[in-house]
Amino acid sequence: MLKFAEDTxxxxxxxxHWRGRISADWSIAGVPNGGYIMAIGARAxxxxxxxxxxxxxxxxYMAPAEPGPVxxxxxxxxxxxxxxxxxxxxxxxxxLKVMMIGxxxxxxxxRGESRSVPAGPAIRxxxxxxxxxxxxxxxxxxxxxxxVNPGQEQSFTGQPDGRGQLSGWLELADGPSTDPLALLLFxxxxxxxxxxxxxxxxxxxxxxxxxxVRGLAQPGPIQCHFETNYLTxxxxxxxxxxxxxxxxxxxxxxxxxxxxxxx
Numbered sequence: 001m002l003k004f005a006e007d008t009x010x011x012x013x014x015x016x017h018w019r020g021r022i023s024a025d026w027s028i029a030g031v032p033n034g035g036y037i038m039a040i041g042a043r044a045x046x047x048x049x050x051x052x053x054x055x056x057x058x059x060x061y062m063a064p065a066e067p068g069p070v071x072x073x074x075x076x077x078x079x080x081x082x083x084x085x086x087x088x089x090x091x092x093x094x095x096l097k098v099m100m101i102g103x104x105x106x107x108x109x110x111r112g113e114s115r116s117v118p119a120g121p122a123i124r125x126x127x128x129x130x131x132x133x134x135x136x137x138x139x140x141x142x143x144x145x146x147x148v149n150p151g152q153e154q155s156f157t158g159q160p161d162g163r164g165q166l167s168g169w170l171e172l173a174d175g176p177s178t179d180p181l182a183l184l185l186f187x188x189x190x191x192x193x194x195x196x197x198x199x200x201x202x203x204x205x206x207x208x209x210x211x212x213v214r215g216l217a218q219p220g221p222i223q224c225h226f227e228t229n230y231l232t233x234x235x236x237x238x239x240x241x242x243x244x245x246x247x248x249x250x251x252x253x254x255x256x257x258x259x260x261x262x263x
Contacts, residue, residue, distance in 0.1 A: 024067035035188025044072035171221035187253035220245025
């Protein structure tokens with residue numbers, strides 16, 4: 001079993017209650033990654049709903065999660081022929097940490113027209129991209145390997161380029177995963193693009209994260225592009241786009257976060 005599957009595994013306690021454990025191995029400066037937490041909540045929704053794949057999931061981060069036990073309380077809101085809706089509350093020590101709502105479907109059965117208006121960003125081949133290293137506690141980086149276009153790594157070594165964009169590749173350290181819940185992890189898998197303005201400093205807590213899953217990924221690393229265009233009185237947006245190794249768009253994300261420089 002891949003570590004991602006093991007560290008998002010849940011045990012059903014009752015009809016609407018699942019319990020798991022948040023691993024410290026997916027943390028950034030001691031705080032578990034938001035995409036990893038979202039994947040745990042989505043695992044509970046997946047177990048409770050009749051459709052197997054997340055179509056769109058939104059998480060609201062009420063308080064920082066911590067490594068340790070987590071309870072997932074699920075409410076099924078609607079079930080239909082092509083999709084189902086549910087919400088899940090993630091609690092630790094009876095404190096609400098994350099509230100999520102999701103729409104699930106069977107992505108093997110989705111049909112319809114496809115069109116893409118903007119051209120995708122220029123992402124260099126995997127072997128030409130540069131592995132990122134962070135100057136702080138970064139256990140997450142041992143589980144998710146991050147590679148950026150050549151030159152973009154300089155924003156993390158004292159030369160921020162000010163572009164607000166990061167492009168490259170993501171993959172699990174212990175092997176390729178086609179688990180659609182891994183796309184929720186990858187949607188929060190790059191450092192915040194605001195670091196290209198200020199360097200890898202400050203506090204960037206996520207307030208809300210939405211991930212739309214557009215398809216099932218083929219085996220192999222995930223191509224990705226994340227950008228922040230506006231930082232307004234300490235609040236930023238981060239837009240993300242994920243493609244599989246065949247170039248198929250598999251997920252789109254947007255998150256709202258705070259940004260605070262050290263005092």
